[in-house]
Amino acid sequence: MPAPLLDREFLERLERLTLHWQKSFPGLVGGHNASRFAGAGQEFLDHRNFHHGDDLRAVNWRAYLRLEKLFMKMFQVEPRVPVRLLLDSSSSMLTHGGAKFDYARRLAGALSYVGLVRLDSVEIHAFHNRLGQRICSSGGRSRFPAVMDGLSAIEPGGRTDCVAVVREFIGGYSQRGLVIIISDFLDDNGCERALQYLADYGHELMLLQLWAEEDRVPPWTGELDLRDVETGADLKLNADESSRERYTRAFDEYCAALQALAVRSGGRYAGVPVSQPLENLIFGELIKVRGIA
Amino acid sequence: MYLLNLTFLQFAALFGSISALALALYLLDRSRRRQVVSTLRFWAAAGQPAAAARRRRIQQPWSLILQLAGMALLLLAIAQLHFGKPGPAARDHVLILDASAWMNARSGKGTLMDIARLRARQYIRALPARDRIMLVRADGLATPATPFEPDRAKLDAAILASHPGAMALNLDRALAFARHIQAQTGGRAGEIAFIGAGRTVESASPAPVPPNLRVILVPDAIQNCGLRRVGMRRSAADPDTWEIYVSAHNYGSEARNVTLTLDFAAAAGSGRLPVGSRTITLPPGADAEAGFRYHSASAGTVGVELLPHDPFPADDRAELEAPAQPVLPVTVYSGQPELLSPVLASNPRVSAVYRKPSEYRPDDRGLVVLDRFIPPVRPTADSLWIDPPASGSPIPVRQSIESARIVRWDGSHPIGAGLRTKDLRLERASIFEAAPDDAVIAAADAGPVIVARGGTPKIVVFGFHPSLSPMRYELATPLLFAGVERWAAPEVLRRWEIIGGGVGVVKLVVDEDYSPTGVKVAAADGTALPFTLRGRVLHFFSGAPGAVRVTAGDREYVYSLTLPEPWEARWQPPAGAARGIPRFVPSLDPSSDPWPLLAALGAAILTAEWILFGRGKRWDGRFRLFLRPGQAKPHARPVEVRR
Numbered sequence: 001m002p003a004p005l006l007d008r009e010f011l012e013r014l015e016r017l018t019l020h021w022q023k024s025f026p027g028l029v030g031g032h033n034a035s036r037f038a039g040a041g042q043e044f045l046d047h048r049n050f051h052h053g054d055d056l057r058a059v060n061w062r063a064y065l066r067l068e069k070l071f072m073k074m075f076q077v078e079p080r081v082p083v084r085l086l087l088d089s090s091s092s093m094l095t096h097g098g099a100k101f102d103y104a105r106r107l108a109g110a111l112s113y114v115g116l117v118r119l120d121s122v123e124i125h126a127f128h129n130r131l132g133q134r135i136c137s138s139g140g141r142s143r144f145p146a147v148m149d150g151l152s153a154i155e156p157g158g159r160t161d162c163v164a165v166v167r168e169f170i171g172g173y174s175q176r177g178l179v180i181i182i183s184d185f186l187d188d189n190g191c192e193r194a195l196q197y198l199a200d201y202g203h204e205l206m207l208l209q210l211w212a213e214e215d216r217v218p219p220w221t222g223e224l225d226l227r228d229v230e231t232g233a234d235l236k237l238n239a240d241e242s243s244r245e246r247y248t249r250a251f252d253e254y255c256a257a258l259q260a261l262a263v264r265s266g267g268r269y270a271g272v273p274v275s276q277p278l279e280n281l282i283f284g285e286l287i288k289v290r291g292i293a
Numbered sequence: 294m295y296l297l298n299l300t301f302l303q304f305a306a307l308f309g310s311i312s313a314l315a316l317a318l319y320l321l322d323r324s325r326r327r328q329v330v331s332t333l334r335f336w337a338a339a340g341q342p343a344a345a346a347r348r349r350r351i352q353q354p355w356s357l358i359l360q361l362a363g364m365a366l367l368l369l370a371i372a373q374l375h376f377g378k379p380g381p382a383a384r385d386h387v388l389i390l391d392a393s394a395w396m397n398a399r400s401g402k403g404t405l406m407d408i409a410r411l412r413a414r415q416y417i418r419a420l421p422a423r424d425r426i427m428l429v430r431a432d433g434l435a436t437p438a439t440p441f442e443p444d445r446a447k448l449d450a451a452i453l454a455s456h457p458g459a460m461a462l463n464l465d466r467a468l469a470f471a472r473h474i475q476a477q478t479g480g481r482a483g484e485i486a487f488i489g490a491g492r493t494v495e496s497a498s499p500a501p502v503p504p505n506l507r508v509i510l511v512p513d514a515i516q517n518c519g520l521r522r523v524g525m526r527r528s529a530a531d532p533d534t535w536e537i538y539v540s541a542h543n544y545g546s547e548a549r550n551v552t553l554t555l556d557f558a559a560a561a562g563s564g565r566l567p568v569g570s571r572t573i574t575l576p577p578g579a580d581a582e583a584g585f586r587y588h589s590a591s592a593g594t595v596g597v598e599l600l601p602h603d604p605f606p607a608d609d610r611a612e613l614e615a616p617a618q619p620v621l622p623v624t625v626y627s628g629q630p631e632l633l634s635p636v637l638a639s640n641p642r643v644s645a646v647y648r649k650p651s652e653y654r655p656d657d658r659g660l661v662v663l664d665r666f667i668p669p670v671r672p673t674a675d676s677l678w679i680d681p682p683a684s685g686s687p688i689p690v691r692q693s694i695e696s697a698r699i700v701r702w703d704g705s706h707p708i709g710a711g712l713r714t715k716d717l718r719l720e721r722a723s724i725f726e727a728a729p730d731d732a733v734i735a736a737a738d739a740g741p742v743i744v745a746r747g748g749t750p751k752i753v754v755f756g757f758h759p760s761l762s763p764m765r766y767e768l769a770t771p772l773l774f775a776g777v778e779r780w781a782a783p784e785v786l787r788r789w790e791i792i793g794g795g796v797g798v799v800k801l802v803v804d805e806d807y808s809p810t811g812v813k814v815a816a817a818d819g820t821a822l823p824f825t826l827r828g829r830v831l832h833f834f835s836g837a838p839g840a841v842r843v844t845a846g847d848r849e850y851v852y853s854l855t856l857p858e859p860w861e862a863r864w865q866p867p868a869g870a871a872r873g874i875p876r877f878v879p880s881l882d883p884s885s886d887p888w889p890l891l892a893a894l895g896a897a898i899l900t901a902e903w904i905l906f907g908r909g910k911r912w913d914g915r916f917r918l919f920l921r922p923g924q925a926k927p928h929a930r931p932v933e934v935r936r
Contacts, residue, residue, distance in 0.1 A: 228333045250339065
């Protein structure tokens, strides 16, 4: 029996947190995220006769003054806006011992728990070059075990294609809302364009970038024969201290670009090494960037 | 500086080969590392050009230097590098440690043996560490205590386990053994070192002194007087009296007055009683004798002690076992006992009982004499039949003749030993029909007149009565009866001679009338000891104190070998022999052998190279902080962009 991804003490500490929405979206949101749109619905649908027990606030008083009959105004019910988590399950998440993928699953589980406790609807989508397994849950913390089962059942692997995934996501889910992307964002074609597209569509982005130590500061020098875990491409080179520094600098620049994209589009960004404890990320970095309140 | 296991040429060849191989591997594809990464996009951004398929130059010189240094250190450890000049090749020494009885003498607070052990340990410490030593304990025999052994701890244990024996030193034998064993090993012969006092037995033909002899003499300026020999025998006049003869020797250089005391402890355990003492003067280097007489028929232990004691007390006391005087019971059935009582009473070791023929009992013990009497049942004990009637004689009577003249005696038989009377004429005698196994002791012209039949019981038949014939006036009559008694019970009438002496080779001159086939030499526990007999001289060897019984004819010699074997001469080392503890080239101390340090250092360098440049580079993150303190930390904080 595998060890639980999150222990009970940690979950109890999560119960006082709330997923923070930077924007307001039409529809019902759960928890403590207030919407600037009043009422149960905004779109007028029809009138009907008044019956005892109906809410007097929905009576069309103008029609009553004119016709001396009570008519009720009916509105179109707004759908609930879920919190969507896109979990990277590509092969790059498995390098260096698979620590990134484990960390990502635990982080996704923790955020789902925070959302469920505040009665948010949570949808988790695994992705690599397309959307994969989908885990939907709502209705409180009692649904959390199903979320963890779903996370544990995700089979990682495949090549990352952010553009294809975003295209599929927008095509499949037109309702705008909070989109939390947990990934290493290591796509040879880059993720900036896809993420910008997602932000431009109206989603609020929360980018959580994970990296292993070797991803940021490669420990190798000398003659290397490097192979991309996703594409299988080889690269032979001589690595010395200066090349390692250039590598790290390029990596940091990419992270900065992702952060700038998120901030520019009204979203949030946090990049963390997987050696950092999950607790420190949630109660430190995510609160600091107002991803969690 | 030198190499123990390799020559410098061999070392250079090996190191050159290994270095060439390492360099070749290095230049081929030694350090190209295959690594799976998450992405290649940042490596491309790093802008490092791709490596050539095969290197043309050394790009990591420190890696190669560390490898070669590590392998050189390991090779030096294998070759056992030593500093200083190489010592001589290992040699095989023989250490002869004097373990003679004299080494038990006290000198100062310890014994001579303690000093010899100390010298022996100093000697083996002084030898080079690689030399092998065989320890030989020498007394009368040369006994190797160890093989050629380089381990000083084992040699120490063997030296400490060496104790003085009871024999004198036979140095010629020990030196001959040492030369022989050195020649047999085939190694490089070292020294033959003798450590001891050098008090040896006289040697008729001294062995040549080996040229590689080293002598470490133990000083022994000790004045010593000791017992050399104690003899004890029954008096011929009074069998209950012991005649005791004591010989003492002064080994010192000054005359001494000593007291010889005699004590006796009965076998019944009534304690030790002093029975006499005598003061004698011992001139230097000379013997002195003293005699004692002690009246006792019972068995016991006679102790002889020399007083006052000196630093070598082992030869100050001797103890001899005195056996009881046995008696032969003789029962005479005769109507005229007065005819036989004179010849039977002449032997004090015979107890005769006279009975009438009517009182005959067939179960008498000892010897039964039947005087002209035929019992209804033959006696179960040995019997002497005197002129038995022809009808019941145990040996058939062929005829009875008048005026018989004894013409022949069998001097080889114990009964007829010493009897030569040939002009004896008997008035009447019975001539017996002797069986082939019967011994004819005396014979007349017509046939046997005295016949002895062996077996159990023994039977002797006289065809005449000695006391009723002219023989009663002859000396042959008591001799004949004494011969019968000795033949019937030789163990009772055996003559005893008890000698106290030292262990080692014992020389004994036996009586003339002994039978070579009847000579026996046995230890106290009954085991037979080997001996040689040349003429009347018997030699046997006993290396340990104890009693040895020698039986020859009717005489038994009891040796109580409780004294140490006396030494007879002081060995003078040859002038050309080395002396004292040697001073060799400083021996190699195994603890200063640098090969473990070299091996550890080589392994550490190779490990460091592996961590820094090899496959172990994956641990680099842990070590890099120590190696390159100025480099960026691997655990960087998340990237922050100011909004």
